[in-house]
Amino acid sequence: MSRVLVIGCGGVASVAIQKCCQNESVFTELCIASRTKEKCDALKEKLEGKTSVKLTTAYVDADCVGEVVSLIKEYKPEVVLNLALPYQDLTIMEACLECGVNYIDTANYEPENTDDPKWREVYEKRCREKGFTAYFDYSWQWDYAEKFREKNLTAVLGSGFDPGVTSVFTAYAQKHYFDEIHTIDILDCNGGDHGYPFATNFNPEINLREVSANGSYWENGHWVETEPMEIKRTYEFPQVGEKDMYLLHHEEIESLAKNIPGVKRIRFFMTFGESYLTHMKCLENVGMLSTSPIEFDGKEIVPIQFLKALLPDPATLGPRTKGKTNIGCIYTGIKDGKERTIYIYNVCDHQECYKEVGSQAISYTTGVPAMIGTALVAEGIWDKKGAVNLEELDPDPFMDMLNQYGLPWVVEEHPMTVE
């Protein structure tokens, strides 16, 4: 029996809300709010008659704390599920604090102007002073921990798949399989094929950042930085097959390094196909990935935005994408004095997801954990106060719900490890 306000109405929100509607014993009333109210109305219309959850919609500009506060005061939710842009995490957290409401999101805060080299430099400096290697990190949100604790509120940070499920897997491994975890390798594999020579699953600017940013991993108490895409490995993924993967920085390394005592190394790998990388490189070489406007025909045009207009709309990839994702973590450590290695992963089929919710696995694997985390906060099962990451919470109810809501997982003993 709970009232939830969802902010944002993109692909992930659409999945999370549909999943809430499958969980009617927890979610009784849901307000869908975004800057584009028509999208909220369309989703509401699609779901009405198929669920007992009472759906309403609202307009809100999540950049504006005052607007979010007004909406929360009017709707009076128990939890706010933030599925807007990462730029809006702090304004929504501020509003939750002001109204005394619990908060949950799926991606860590990022200042909106990081594409501006001047600002990026400022953020990189800040980030390094805080002890991180990226140009945005969890510290912005962790700085709110004390305020949430003081107000006896919960802010759950990063309840998607990675970050999110990867943290729950880690807490589960810690609780049931290890006395001490020594290494964690998070492997994010997308074996999907949309049939286009080149397209991006989401905003190409974010895709670009992933491949053009320095990599980093945690080892023996400090960060080790790498050149972009410097470390490449090949792995034979269950149900997907052999794929090339590259070491990237990823936000959950920051929180796991803090929260898993005794961990010696944490790495994150993501698969990229040769063709994808070649296209990215060629586009970068000719300047098509630049975020700085050029003068063209009397008009300022930002190359990457023009590219975005040329590429297939990510939303249209759903019906075309075939194949599976496999995301999981390989742990090594000690249990009862013996060395142990396990691999916990989920395999998700793009076509199955599309049949169920009209979105492919990329949105599905983020949207389902968003619903689960929200349900656990709404029910008071997850009630740790402050700003917390998922590995700090009891993994068992979350793991049960993953099986129940479409993301079943496997624990493999003695898996192939990554060199």
Add this chain to the structure above:
Amino acid sequence: MSRVLVIGCGGVASVAIQKCCQNESVFTELCIASRTKEKCDALKEKLEGKTSVKLTTAYVDADCVGEVVSLIKEYKPEVVLNLALPYQDLTIMEACLECGVNYIDTANYEPENTDDPKWREVYEKRCREKGFTAYFDYSWQWDYAEKFREKNLTAVLGSGFDPGVTSVFTAYAQKHYFDEIHTIDILDCNGGDHGYPFATNFNPEINLREVSANGSYWENGHWVETEPMEIKRTYEFPQVGEKDMYLLHHEEIESLAKNIPGVKRIRFFMTFGESYLTHMKCLENVGMLSTSPIEFDGKEIVPIQFLKALLPDPATLGPRTKGKTNIGCIYTGIKDGKERTIYIYNVCDHQECYKEVGSQAISYTTGVPAMIGTALVAEGIWDKKGAVNLEELDPDPFMDMLNQYGLPWVVEEHPMTVE
């Protein structure tokens, strides 16, 4: 002692005009005319004081027969050297006919709207009806042969390097080395490196056409068509080294097939680097090479034109380009009852060209033959009436002038042949 009107003032024209100024015994007066008179004035200013050739400039829109006629009537040249765009060959030929003046150009006529699929289809149909495989061909200009003959005028078609020098090489081989030529392989190798990951030496639309059009060659009296870039060979080019090259259609195959009796096969190969082709393919895949406008931010934008704006201006490549070109022809045939194979080629150094005329070898190798052909027509040494290709004229004076004006050639007996 001659008066010449040059129409066009791009890279090739700049070289041709500078070379005319080195040949003061032939060229006494020269008018440089183009749609952008400022470019003509700038070139004139650069050359003045360094040559006894009397230079003048004029504005002309070469799309308009009437304007060209007026300019010819006013300037009264003996020859018009057309270095404008291939779209303007016919209007300039018309004007020469009307005024009774000899004509010479470097590239065969092409209708301006061939990028429009509707028109392209019309031209392809026409081309096939005329017995060719491309969507533009020499027949447009050959249709003027009779009119030029009737008026006792010479129209020399294609006096660049390829077409141009390659035809002169063939006439020279025919005259001095063979009783009968059986096969001709024209090899166009650019071993230059401008240091950019990707840039085009001239208009990227024309570069694109070369790699995306079907290939074709002449064999046993008919055309054989290939898929785009289907036939790839490797050749060890003297002074350049080993390069990959691809079979393309090229206009001189059309005229050589008509003018070289007994020839059994004529092919044209051009070198392309792996990286160049990969960039072209990736850009094509994302739609950046499209000539159809897309709606962007309330404006119609043609992707390839936007790409052009992003790429380095071809004019800026000159000072950066290092390395050499090697363009030539391999002939097999019979002399005095015995089989014979020879290779005639020129090697041209990008940096040397730039030092001499401020342009790299691509413009240089076209501009020098344009000057030579014009000189031979102006002096009445080349006086065959009609619309003629270079293999129909006496090669010896042209070959001498190549040595004299910066494009020395080599005849190699027993060269490596192409499979």
